[in-house]
Amino acid sequence: MANIQSLRLGHAVLCARHFTGNDPFAVLLGDDVMVSERPALSQLMEVFEDKQREVIGVQQVDRLxxxxxxxxxxxxxxxxxxxxxxxxxxxxxxxxxxxxxVMGRYLLTPILLGIERGAGNEIQLTDALKIIAHESPIYAKQLDGIRFDVGDKLGSFKATAAIGLIRHDMRPAMLAYMQSILMREAKQA
Structure with a gap:
């Protein structure tokens, strides 16, 4: 088996280049789950249609x-x-x-060429976007909605619970299950 080294997100984007050609494309990171009334990608597409430039989905985070x-x-x-x-x-x-x-949602153009290794000796998409931002405008859209980090065990649980409660077909069963857990925990306390 060949020794394949992951060079991170920037490398993955470069590998996908022959599929996207000269068309804009979206990058959606699987460990970021967004729950919103209007999909995050739709929010980015609106900005892209106006600006015709790269758009990054962002949200405020605690300074820590x-x-x-x-x-x-x-x-x-x-x-x-x-x-x-x-x-x-x-x-x-x-x-x-x-x-x-940056919240794992990008709408990009094929301008991402010549990405070099950056932080952690990896090819970082952030580094490539930084270079582009210094040469021509790129944009960010503060996303409406709640983001869950499902790469984290607690974040994965929170996402599952939140999505289960949003879905009308699952909500009653989710509430009953959560209630049974809370009652069991209260008895054990």
């Missing part, structure tokens, strides 16, 4: 959590749309350019 995310330096344009003037991959708290974190 900035080292977990790619963070943007925003210049507000209109409401929840920003021009991205810089990006920093997993910065220290004192180096974070804002509290707006």
């Amino acid at each position: 959590d900035v080292s977990k995310y790619g963070m943007i330096r925003p210049a507000r344009i209109d409401g929840l749309v920003f021009e991205v003037t810089d990006l920093v991959e997993k910065p220290a708290i004192h180096d974070a350019p804002s509290d707006l974190a």
Whole structure:
């Protein structure tokens, strides 16, 4: 078996390039689940249709959590749309350019060429977007909705519970199940 080394998200995007050709394409990270009335990708597409440039989905995070995310330096344009003037991959708290974190939703164009290895000796999509942002405008849309990190055990449980409660066909069974757990826990306490 060949020794295949993962070079992270930027590398995955480059590998998909021959499928996308010259067309815009979406990148949706599977460990980020977004629950919203209007799908996150639809929110990004609206901005893309207006700007015809890369659009990144972002949300505010606690300053203590900035080292977990790619963070943007925003210049507000209109409401929840920003021009991205810089990006920093997993910065220290004192180096974070804002509290707006990239939320695993991207609408990109084939401009992503020449990505080099960055943080952690990996090919980082954030680094490529930073280069593009310094040369021409790219945008961020502060996403409406709730994001769950299903790469985290508790985040996965929260997403399952939230989605189960939203679905009308599952809500009664989910509530009954949660109630039974709480009653059992109360008896054991």
